[in-house]
Amino acid sequence: MATETDKKAPTRRRFVQGTLRTAVGAGACGLGLALFSAQSRSLPADALRPPGALPEDKFLSACVRCGLCVRACPYDTLKLADLAAGAAGGTPYFRARKIPCEMCDDIPCVKACPTGALDKGLTDISLSRMGVAVIVSRDTCLNLQGLRCDVCYRVCPAIDKAITLDQTHNRRTGKHAVFEPVVHPDACTGCGKCEKSCVLTEAAIKVLPVALAVGHQDVHYRRGWEEKSKAGRELVPGIIDLPDRLPELKP
Amino acid sequence: MTARIPGRAAWAEHGFWSAHRYLILRRLSQLGVLALFLAGPLLGVWIVKGTLAASLTLEVMPLTDPFVVAQTLVARHWPEMTTFTGLGIVVAFYLVFGGRSYCAWVCPINPVTDLAAWLRRRLGVEKGWAMRRETRWLVALAVLTAAAATGTVAFELINPITLLYRAALFGTFAGLVVVVAVFAFDLVVARDGWCGHLCPVGTAYGLIGKATLLRVSARGRERCDDCLDCFAVCPEPHVIAPALRARAGGGPVIMSGDCTVCGRCIDVCPERVFGLAHRFDTRVDAAAPSPARPAAGQSEPAALEKA
Ligand code: SF4
Ligand code: SF4
Ligand code: SF4
Ligand code: SF4
Numbered sequence: 001m002a003t004e005t006d007k008k009a010p011t012r013r014r015f016v017q018g019t020l021r022t023a024v025g026a027g028a029c030g031l032g033l034a035l036f037s038a039q040s041r042s043l044p045a046d047a048l049r050p051p052g053a054l055p056e057d058k059f060l061s062a063c064v065r066c067g068l069c070v071r072a073c074p075y076d077t078l079k080l081a082d083l084a085a086g087a088a089g090g091t092p093y094f095r096a097r098k099i100p101c102e103m104c105d106d107i108p109c110v111k112a113c114p115t116g117a118l119d120k121g122l123t124d125i126s127l128s129r130m131g132v133a134v135i136v137s138r139d140t141c142l143n144l145q146g147l148r149c150d151v152c153y154r155v156c157p158a159i160d161k162a163i164t165l166d167q168t169h170n171r172r173t174g175k176h177a178v179f180e181p182v183v184h185p186d187a188c189t190g191c192g193k194c195e196k197s198c199v200l201t202e203a204a205i206k207v208l209p210v211a212l213a214v215g216h217q218d219v220h221y222r223r224g225w226e227e228k229s230k231a232g233r234e235l236v237p238g239i240i241d242l243p244d245r246l247p248e249l250k251p
Numbered sequence: 252m253t254a255r256i257p258g259r260a261a262w263a264e265h266g267f268w269s270a271h272r273y274l275i276l277r278r279l280s281q282l283g284v285l286a287l288f289l290a291g292p293l294l295g296v297w298i299v300k301g302t303l304a305a306s307l308t309l310e311v312m313p314l315t316d317p318f319v320v321a322q323t324l325v326a327r328h329w330p331e332m333t334t335f336t337g338l339g340i341v342v343a344f345y346l347v348f349g350g351r352s353y354c355a356w357v358c359p360i361n362p363v364t365d366l367a368a369w370l371r372r373r374l375g376v377e378k379g380w381a382m383r384r385e386t387r388w389l390v391a392l393a394v395l396t397a398a399a400a401t402g403t404v405a406f407e408l409i410n411p412i413t414l415l416y417r418a419a420l421f422g423t424f425a426g427l428v429v430v431v432a433v434f435a436f437d438l439v440v441a442r443d444g445w446c447g448h449l450c451p452v453g454t455a456y457g458l459i460g461k462a463t464l465l466r467v468s469a470r471g472r473e474r475c476d477d478c479l480d481c482f483a484v485c486p487e488p489h490v491i492a493p494a495l496r497a498r499a500g501g502g503p504v505i506m507s508g509d510c511t512v513c514g515r516c517i518d519v520c521p522e523r524v525f526g527l528a529h530r531f532d533t534r535v536d537a538a539a540p541s542p543a544r545p546a547a548g549q550s551e552p553a554a555l556e557k558a
Contacts, residue, residue: 019383019385022382022383022385022386022389023389025389026386026392027393029390029393029394029449030390030392030393030394030396030397031393031397033393033394033397033405033409034400034401034405036409037401037403037405057402060326060403061326061328061402061404062326062328062330062404063404064304064315064404064407065302065413065417066301066302066305067300067301067302067417067420067421068301068305068306068307071291071297071300071301079421080417080421080423081423082423082425082426083414083425083428083429086408087401087403087408089407089408089426090408090414090423113331114301114305114307114315114330114331114334115305115323115328115330115331115333115334116329116330116331117328120331
């Protein structure tokens with residue numbers, strides 16, 4: 001009996017050791033993979049997601065990197081990211097300056113997505129938010145110099161909603177007007193046509209992912225004038241409105 | 252005595268085609284699948300779109316890889332119906348046609364790791380690092396844990412199968428470094444290391460293979476003369492013995508989900524012991540009347556079988 005246990009023990013110990021080693025090895029592989037996929041996305045900063053893409057973290061859990069959206073796009077807009085993109089590797093993106101999104105009415109890319117990474121809830125392309133255009137270079141934008149370029153404004157599929165020309169005073173000449181292109185994030189789809197069309201060698205208007213381009217008002221912050229009109233009355237009734245002190249005019 | 256080259260005896264006895272037909276058909280199938288995908292971007296003939304992760308055939312039939320779906324689910328995304336339809340078709344197909352037959356007949360990494368294994372045999376590289384059989388289950392578990400922890404379809408970032416397809420179809424060539432790494436690993440570090448012990452995609456198909464209908468049967472096992480050619484060529488040699496040696500009164504069918512139904516054993520066996528069968532086929536050929544032939548060369552003794 002004793003000899004039998006003696007013979008068995010080393011085998012069992014070797015088995016346990018082997019299994020442990022395997023488990024540790026597999027665990028290390030898993031950890032390595034987790035670290036690789038947890039690294040912050042390393043797509044170029046101006047890489048935009050296709051229409052209807054879920055918010056980035058949800059998107060990364062949903063997109064299986066099949067490329068069916070890429071195939072569906074008639075304009076060759078979408079590309080798949082390569083290995084170096086880390087967690088975003090294999091996911092679809094586009095860069096406005098290369099090929100912008102033409103905002104197809106039937107949104108074929110969303111229809112093609114088998115996983116729901118591109119949300120089929122998006123049926124009206126004008127509601128998509130692929131990014132938001134920003135005038136990044138006020139001192140090179142031709143319109144802001146007082147010239148009439150207007151190209152970004154004219155190519156915008158949501159002209160006069162997503163981008164308007166706001167007339168301001170030209171302080172350089174003192175007598176002319178400046179037609180400043182102003183983007184309205186609530187209507188801009190991020191299609192990228194404006195950036196694509198900017199006549200400058202380096203575009204003065206760029207379309208950036210929403211998270212980079214748009215700020216958010218703090219939830220605790222209230223604008224008095226809005227609250228007042230919402231309430232339809234003074235918010236603090238009976239408050240004494242002291243006369244404003246104006247600079248005294250010297251005779 | 253020169254080392255016995257597995258398959259040469261069958262070639263001499265039954266001709267080239269008979270000793271290579273499953274190998275050739277398999278390569279044609281693997282290339283054919285890739286060609287179906289490539290016809291679109293190369294020739295503008297759109298038969299299959301997408302990759303092996305998820306695809307659409309002739310604009311109607313979706314297909315989805317089971318392990319990809321498993322990852323999305325643990326990453327807490329509930330996919331659309333199309334994903335599940337594709338999954339259903341794939342699982343149903345492999346429940347009939349062999350489970351890991353995906354590995355042998357579809358996967359583009361298989362020719363890569365087969366090449367490494369072939370080179371190993373030719374160059375006489377030592378078997379190398381012997382990983383345990385249960386490694387593949389632990390790796391699959393670890394990968395799923397990584398997917399759950401990071402909330403991403405984690406394995407698709409480094410999966411050589413889809414990286415190779417994306418490189419070929421979408422021009423993302425940097426991904427090929429992973430394919431090269433797998434080749435080097437199999438050649439230098441461990442024999443059949445990737446497909447036999449690590450790849451979680453194969454593990455998922457192996458799970459289906461546990462219940463699949465199409466199997467290889469050692470129906471002619473009475474004729475076996477212990478040349479061990481089948482063990483030498485099989486990427487999962489441990490699956491053969493129970494069926495061939497009738498261990499514990501077992502049937503002739505190779506039941507292990509690890510069997511890739513590559514049919515290479517059918518090719519190389521000079522005694523024509525193996526054949527395709529269904530899992531409930533218990534027929535065994537009667538013993539041959541007289542072993543007319545001399546025993547096969549045995550430069551690699553039974554140690555191979557144990558390996
Ligand atoms: S909406 Fe049209 S142009 Fe834009 S990405 Fe989708 S398919 Fe391409
Ligand atoms: S179709 Fe959907 S799942 Fe496939 S790559 Fe595009 S976004 Fe990802
Ligand atoms: S990205 Fe430019 S062109 Fe497109 S909607 Fe926004 S402002 Fe208009
Ligand atoms: S084990 Fe993995 S890589 Fe190897 S053939 Fe099967 S699916 Fe392909």
